Amino acid sequence: MSENRLAAETSPYLIQHKDNPVHWWPWGPEAFAQAKASGKPILLSVGYAACHWCHVMAHESFEDRDVAAVMNELFVNIKVDREERPDVDQIYMGALQQLGEQGGWPLTMFLTPEGAPFWGGTYFPKTAKYGRPGFTDVLFQVSRAYGESPDKVAHNTDAILTRLQAAARPAGKTVLALADLDKAAGQIAGLFDRAHGGLRGAPKFPQSGLLELLWRAGTRTGDEHLKAVTAFTLNRMCEGGIYDHLGGGFSRYSVDEMWLVPHFEKMLYDNAQLLELLALAYAETGDELFLTRARETVGWLKREMLTPEGAFAASLDADSEGHEGKFYVWTAEEIVSVLGRADAEEFAAFYDVSDEGNWEGSIILNRTKFGDVSMVEEARLGALKAKLQAAREKRVRPGLDDKVLADWNGLMIAALARAGALLDEPEWVELAARAFRAVTHLMVKDGVLGHSYRAGKLLLPGLASDLAAMARAGIALHEATGDADALEAATAFVETLERDHLDPETGAYFLTSAAADALVVRPFSTLDEALPNYNAVAADALIRLAVLTGRDDLRSRGDRIIAALSGDAAQNPLAHASLLNVLDTRLRLAEIVAVGPARATFADAALRLPFLDRVVVRAGDAAALPAGSLARARAESAPPEGAAFVCVAERCSLPVTDPEDLAGVIRDMRG
Structure with missing residues (x-):
């Protein structure tokens, strides 16, 4: 050997x-x-x-x-x-x-x-x-x-x-309220770069959890400045070199403060989190740039990241032929050779193309300096980009890490299901459903979810991050499609979390399973990293599952995690955005229950509302709702053709008979 x-x-x-x-x-x-x-x-x-x-x-x-x-x-x-x-x-x-x-x-x-x-x-x-x-x-x-x-x-x-x-021991418990979230959002917004977006300084990372926190706070308080900070940051990223303007998708981070020079690796998890934000931003602002980037990113995902089974690969390398970024950068001469002189000059005006280049003598395509681009111009540029993309495909490609990671796939599946339902992109929802089936088929053995799969080899048992993210995925799919199997799988994943990962001292979860080989310490974390913290993802899944299943014990588990991590979040909100976002969900979640023959119409309307703070439940009639459902008694009064009911903070509305009224009813219920 x-x-x-x-x-x-x-x-x-x-x-x-x-x-x-x-x-x-x-x-x-x-x-x-x-x-x-x-x-x-x-x-x-x-x-x-x-x-x-x-x-x-x-x-x-x-x-x-x-x-x-x-x-x-x-x-x-x-x-x-x-x-x-x-x-x-x-x-x-x-x-x-x-x-x-x-x-x-x-x-x-x-x-x-x-x-x-x-x-x-x-x-x-x-x-x-x-x-x-x-x-x-x-x-x-x-x-x-x-x-x-x-x-x-x-x-x-x-x-x-x-x-x-x-x-690994969380700080003491504290009680956080919406006022604390508002204060944290204001402080964090003050740390953002007013010229370029993102947290001030370099390098710059997407920080999707913080952007979501500001977006939620803007929604909650009506402070449009907070949403504007998020939208501006997304705009700068969408126009910067961190975005692949030919192939779609975002790189891991920018080494400079302008989002110009990326570290060229592309990770599945970054693009999952950014896809959700782009969908929310487009639905709110109508800015076509966000929709375009979302569609291009899904196009990249389908073209370059799908495994034969329908799951998603982990990442694309930064290097090719031994050089960082070689696959992605250009010279002015290369662009002329593909587009011809006249079209190259037009393209150069938009994409920062010059003979001297903008990075080590080469050109990173970006539009950070151009300003707004009209849809007519976008269409014209799209044809030119397609030519350059075709030429780029002939280069030596960066390495693809094609292993399937359950937690990263869970984040992307949820993003596709949520964004697809919100933006009426059914193909995205089907892409999510196919990936969910692939992961549950390839990576569940004897009822145990694994962490990594490649070439027929499954690494077991999975981590708390895998179970939490796949529960999130199952919930998102169930909401988007009504698929009962996805809901059942999500429930099974959180039950495994409770059985194999519970830390009885804190009530939160260890990263590793009790069935895993022992390490020198058992990992436990409350912090966000590039991925949202797994305890926060688990708490969010439990709170949403409690609504979908009518099980108060699941909500209690979510509350237990929030309480366990609240001390750390209060001391360091910048590193605990995901936990603060879950608290917002817990305190403001709207349960939208669609019942009767017209339930599909009401559910579709509900799915067009922002997914951060709502859960959509479908039922043929009141009796089909879970026994513990808050809306069950109300639903008995539904008219024969069907209706929707909105429940917020233990209170339920009268029947909503016009789907267009849902947003207003939710707003009124929240006060």
Whole structure:
């Protein structure tokens, strides 16, 4: 057997490293047994397929035989795909931060043979530069410290693990109200860049949870400024280089404050969250730019991210042919060669095209400086973009990480179902339904949802993030279509959360299942990262399921999570937007119940209302509603042809007989 043991793995990231001269092990008991038998410490390297600096460190060090020889002599080397094992990544990223270091990828951590972290960093150059020590120097120094100073190593590991365990305990509970949400929104809005949108400074990330928080606050308070902050940020992103103006879809982040220069990787989860925001913004403002970008992003999703089974792949790499962004950037000469001189000049006026370029001598297509573009101009530009897109397709493509992640798919399925229903795009809803069927078919084994699937290999058991996001997806699909199977699956997912992930001390959920292999600490988080926090997603699903099923015990679970995380959210609202958004849902959720022969008409009208703070329930008659439904008694008075009832804060309306009146009734019910 080769001493590099990654060839049998299915993760595209691990397979990228299968030919390294490093004696890599995948994460697992065999690697730890080897470390214990050899007495060597562990070098843990965590990254992901679309990570640019991961590729740089791989080329500089992991592909270098001399560096690899040092690694092999001094350490047992473990390579981890953070997307496949976010639980492992969360623990050791937290350990790095406890050491006072800023996190990032690649993550390079040094562990005892038992898995306890004692030192680490992120990217290390092969030789000292950028103010960072050279990697081989680090290897020798860490190995020497491990062998000669065991007491110091033990002290480090004890201190780090103690702090990790303390960090995993939420702060004390507090009671948050809508006034607290309004205050937080005002403070956060003040942190936004008035010139370019997004949080001030660079790099700039989409921060979808914060944008949703401001949007909700604007809706709740009537403060149009808060919605304008969100809409302006979306506009700048839609016109910036972070958006792929030819192929659709958003990159992970912008390295500058103008959204011009992206880090070119495209992640499924970013595009899911942004699709929801674009749909909400278009429905409210009627700005065609938001609808266009939403449609183009779904077009990218269908064209480039669909797996053969109908699920969605994880990400597209930033690099191609060894260079970041090479697939996406242009020269003025290349554009002329495709479009011809006259059309190229017209195109250049809109898309910041110049002979000198706008990034390292190349051109990142963007419209940050142009201003409004009319629909007539958009149509003309669309034909030119199609020509450039066809030419770009002949280039060497960035790598596709085609593993299917349940949590990322859950976010995209929910986004497609919600946005598709809101904007009357039935194809999007069907795309969501197909992906939901694919995930539940491929990734549920003996009733247990897995986390990652690729090439017939399923990683079990799944994480709390998987169960929460797929519950969210099932709820969104059920609302959009009335599919009872989707609702049943969502309910099963939250029951598994309660059984296998509950932290009895807090009432919230651990990331890992009780059935999973033990780690040095059991991961628990309240913070939003690039994805909304899984506890917040779970709470939102439970609150909505309580309405759909009539089960008050599910609502109580959601309340329990909100209470557990409220102290942390009060102390740091910037990092807890998802939890604050769930609290808004809990306090303002409108239950719209459509009953009788005309229920489809009423349900369709309800689905055209913003999805953040409403749930749509369908029933043939009052008796078909769940026994615990708030509207059941009211629905008995429905006229023979059918009606809708709106329930807010334990109160239900009289029958609504005109679907066009629903929005007004909800507004009146909320006061």
